[in-house]
Amino acid sequence: MVALSGISGIRAVFLGGVLMGYLIEGVVVDELYLAFPFQLIWTSMAWHALITSVCIFGLGRVAPFWPLWRHLLALVLLGMFGATFASFWPSERGTMPAGDLVLFYLAGVAFVVPAAHLLLDRIGQVPRPPTLVLMFVPMIALTVWLAKSAADPRPVRLAFPLVVLLTLWAMRRLGGAGPVTFGRPAPVWRHLLFPLAPAITALIVVPVWENIGALSGHIVVVFLTVPLSLSWWLLLLWRAARSGSDQSRKAASA
Numbered sequence: 588m589v590a591l592s593g594i595s596g597i598r599a600v601f602l603g604g605v606l607m608g609y610l611i612e613g614v615v616v617d618e619l620y621l622a623f624p625f626q627l628i629w630t631s632m633a634w635h636a637l638i639t640s641v642c643i644f645g646l647g648r649v650a651p652f653w654p655l656w657r658h659l660l661a662l663v664l665l666g667m668f669g670a671t672f673a674s675f676w677p678s679e680r681g682t683m684p685a686g687d688l689v690l691f692y693l694a695g696v697a698f699v700v701p702a703a704h705l706l707l708d709r710i711g712q713v714p715r716p717p718t719l720v721l722m723f724v725p726m727i728a729l730t731v732w733l734a735k736s737a738a739d740p741r742p743v744r745l746a747f748p749l750v751v752l753l754t755l756w757a758m759r760r761l762g763g764a765g766p767v768t769f770g771r772p773a774p775v776w777r778h779l780l781f782p783l784a785p786a787i788t789a790l791i792v793v794p795v796w797e798n799i800g801a802l803s804g805h806i807v808v809v810f811l812t813v814p815l816s817l818s819w820w821l822l823l824l825w826r827a828a829r830s831g832s833d834q835s836r837k838a839a840s841a
Contacts, residue, residue, distance in 0.1 A: 604640025651773035666787025
């Protein structure tokens with residue numbers, strides 16, 4: 588969808604994350620339709636778009652070009668944010684695994700992230716594929732959503748196409764022609780710094796689990812990310828609407 592619209596930069600990362608969140612939570616699973624309307628924002632926009640797409644993927648694309656101190660500071664803050672979020676895990680899982688297993692799970696598996704960025708560095712940019720190819724995944728998602736909606740016809744399911752269509756409309760208005768570009772390659776060692784963030788998360792949160800137990804850090808994350816992600820999405824919709832109005836005025840004056 589990013590390739591279809593031509594949108595780029597941080598707006599592409601966020602709005603692409605919104606689409607990813609809605610496809611996962613509204614098609615693959617049905618989490619989107621629980622605790623309405625909270626889940627319309629929380630799992631899709633706040634979690635997938637803001638945290639996963641912007642704070643992890645987006646940061647991984649731009650931070651390696653920052654001064655080293657700024658890059659390290661961003662990773663430390665991301666690690667502290669992760670520890671705040673993870674502090675509630677014992678309330679969901681009960682007994683938590685040993686600290687060394689948590690460190691391996693969070694920091695060891697996190698090397699997948701720099702590996703992905705190194706691959707994107709080698710790709711560089713992707714020419715715009717044919718529209719038929721780009722529509723393949725959306726058509727599958729639509730088919731699955733229609734089948735699930737027929738089996739469970741609740742009005743809340745209409746939130747999925749509404750938000751997706753509004754997001755695609757904004758991406759189209761704010762985008763332009765051209766290939767999808769991932770930016771210039773960064774030094775390999777700068778990408779390899781990313782596991783520092785989940786390592787900090789593990790080193791902070793495991794002692795909290797062992798000595799205090801579950802905390803309600805996820806509430807702090809919710810109050811920060813839900814208003815921010817919803818406001819950002821609405822702002823981009825407003826800018827898309829203004830972009831269309833400006834083009835109409837220019838066409839009329841011409």
